[in-house]
Amino acid sequence: MLIQASCFLDFTCEFPVPTIFMLRPKSGIGQFVMRDELQVSPYVAMTEFADTYGNLCQRLVLPAGQCQLRSTVVADCADVIDVDYGAAWTPITDLPDGMLHFLLPSRYCESDKLGDASAEITRGCNTGYEQVEAIRQWIHTHIQYEYGTTDSSTSACDVLETKKGVCRDFAHIGISLCRALDIPARMVTGYLYELDPMDLHAWFEAYIGGRWYCFDATQHEPKGGRILVAYGRDAADVAFATHFGAVTLNDMQISVEEIIA
Amino acid sequence: MLIQASCFLDFTCEFPVPTIFMLRPKSGIGQFVMRDELQVSPYVAMTEFADTYGNLCQRLVLPAGQCQLRSTVVADCADVIDVDYGAAWTPITDLPDGMLHFLLPSRYCESDKLGDASAEITRGCNTGYEQVEAIRQWIHTHIQYEYGTTDSSTSACDVLETKKGVCRDFAHIGISLCRALDIPARMVTGYLYELDPMDLHAWFEAYIGGRWYCFDATQHEPKGGRILVAYGRDAADVAFATHFGAVTLNDMQISVEEIIA
Amino acid sequence: MLIQASCFLDFTCEFPVPTIFMLRPKSGIGQFVMRDELQVSPYVAMTEFADTYGNLCQRLVLPAGQCQLRSTVVADCADVIDVDYGAAWTPITDLPDGMLHFLLPSRYCESDKLGDASAEITRGCNTGYEQVEAIRQWIHTHIQYEYGTTDSSTSACDVLETKKGVCRDFAHIGISLCRALDIPARMVTGYLYELDPMDLHAWFEAYIGGRWYCFDATQHEPKGGRILVAYGRDAADVAFATHFGAVTLNDMQISVEEIIA
């Protein structure tokens, strides 16, 4: 399906603030970017680079005063996500070298502390897709989606205590519980068609049966129509904006629409 | 300056033909891509990857029958290119590891056979920028720009005999003569504002004084307004289209315009 | 100076355990590996790959029963480390793209929580080398080096409370406090000549004045004679052994000697 997504941001700064944005998706497995546009007003020189995960990062200095950015993309992506209850857990010895990285604990995903919790949640499951789906459903059932209950320093373990969070936190718990079972897992940010309430979104992927599968604990059931913007180990790797200075975000508007050709 | 460039291609194939295009520029040193769009009609699934030089490569299968592609980009790039007659030749021992690669002979650049020619052409020059500019001017003066005199198997040595070629050939000679002097050199394809006759363009870059400088032997003097699409050792690395089968190119339209904001 | 270092490990497992080791250094800035040898007994097939930081990782399955490994290296490295009190803090806008990565919080380095602590510790310092040296000395003075007080889940914030740890913890605090000041910092593991007590060692590096400088808070003053084995954001990236199963480490012997040619 063809999706057009856009992210509008309106900032005010007292002083110039160096900033790194991660707003622009690239083509990859499962999506092809037909059109991509980034506008900034007033006009500010920008540069772009790819980080260690291949994510596109835009660098600029937000000027003192007001500044607005609009990132728009049209991409061809899957309307349904792949589901395969038969996908089996991959023995460590068979994991490709590049996947091992995603078994490790990270800033917001203290998987090294969640072995027991994960074994409990997946008790009775066949190893592999079933375990991850059990994790996904457990989070969907036990964690309440509520704005304002967490912030950028909240980790998976923190949320497991309060039982409240937003998409970022749901993903962190999913990732941590998967890694505790030696299932490689990573964070994904991007756009989701018909997300309600509409926002930039985060979910996770687990590597089972020789490939990555999408899992979103904020949704009741598997849902397609996603444009991936960035991958990483957790939120520390995929922040849509990293500001090195004080910035006020006045407004943020996200839209995701299907283009009927 | 803001430039909008577009490349329109119209093909006919008797059978489906797997094809790799290198049409879409990316942001880098000297340019930032504000907008990028790729349309194909009839719609065909495409994938994209980055090659070893970081160039974006689009893969698709041109269907039997007619197919049209249009690639459009808006980029912020330099209106003048940097010139520095004082830029010195960098001793081999001081070249960054990644530059050594561009000292080697390649498919169309038999630099290993052009040591004497290069020494002759640059006799009396200080080493560095002066040498490369002497090479650039020598090519501009001695090689005649003429369509239809070369093809995709023509090398630098071939053109040095016939003394006729197009931008691709001018660049190959420049690269070969530079490498013969142990100056790293590489091929660049892209768009040039006010190129006459208008076409996809090729030129070269030489690494002197610790950075890459742009040299275009098809132009009378240094000229800015360029959008870089791909880099490589020579034409074998930067073909805008590589077809694995028989294809007829019915039409190709290039346009490059300045956007006055 | 030429240093020969070796790491001997003796394991017992009840069942085969997939393991990743990070024992073998590679040549890089500041060191050249003259000789490198890895022996395993009983003989077990191994493979090797480089992770996202370029660190060499050896993969094998420790067999049930006893297994011994010995990694030996002879490397040419600096006998004194570089010190430069004039090295200035690099504005974010001037940091190379690849350094931005090391400004981010990570699993054991909650730099996002240590802004105030870092400002306090470096009060009165010129920005740059002075700040990092102040951090290094603060850790050396305030944190007690003591085995058995921390484990593999201990973070920098944890150690700042207990004030006790080992080299790993000293490095984590150093990294966290640097990042809180927007100074890129990374963890290094390797060998240190005349380390007492002798062990595999960890320290950190900070990026100031356009390059990485070595800082070791476990030492009274700057000390050379180091062979770097791995780099990363923190201990999660540079574990010398990651076991996916239960393993008993029966013995570990490290030796580091100077070779007088």
Added chain:
Amino acid sequence: MLIQASCFLDFTCEFPVPTIFMLRPKSGIGQFVMRDELQVSPYVAMTEFADTYGNLCQRLVLPAGQCQLRSTVVADCADVIDVDYGAAWTPITDLPDGMLHFLLPSRYCESDKLGDASAEITRGCNTGYEQVEAIRQWIHTHIQYEYGTTDSSTSACDVLETKKGVCRDFAHIGISLCRALDIPARMVTGYLYELDPMDLHAWFEAYIGGRWYCFDATQHEPKGGRILVAYGRDAADVAFATHFGAVTLNDMQISVEEIIA
């Protein structure tokens, strides 16, 4: 099988000569390096980096006067190479992105000129392994192995005229003929157990049936016991020594022995 291989080089230079060596193998698919040692006398500072293919490259400046290097390696490698007459040609559309690179013409492999020759040589073969084996055998039968008949500027087309060459030339022809059939092919340098006459060796690999297979046109039949040192498109990428200045090679001794554990 465990193989110990060594390369001894003795040079004399009138002036210091910057040089890049590609002597040290690394672990990869099919081999694990147990021990690796590089000695140089008189002692000269060296650095090492990995090129775009991942090959290890050693940089140094050969001093005026005499200089000797000895590179020794002990590696675990396959005693027989894989052969599979059923391995099928992979359609272009199914080739992994990274393989496309090896379909292109290169400095010494003018595959773009050898379409007819290749079709002739492989007439009647099933596509895939059979074609490449037919190419291998054709070269073995029609090209005479003779020292002194070619040099570092000789290309595949040159050798197809004279019908004489050494391992480097045999490999170039094999690579060119494969690419002319849209079979990805690459050059490999390294050591071969029981090579006669003993020397540093070159052969080629072709990508068929989803993996790389080894083909050596200098040998009567498939032969294992190989330590790979470098990969690339052709000799321009894998020269064991690239000198930027005049050097006399006084002596070169290669030895390859099996270690019976």
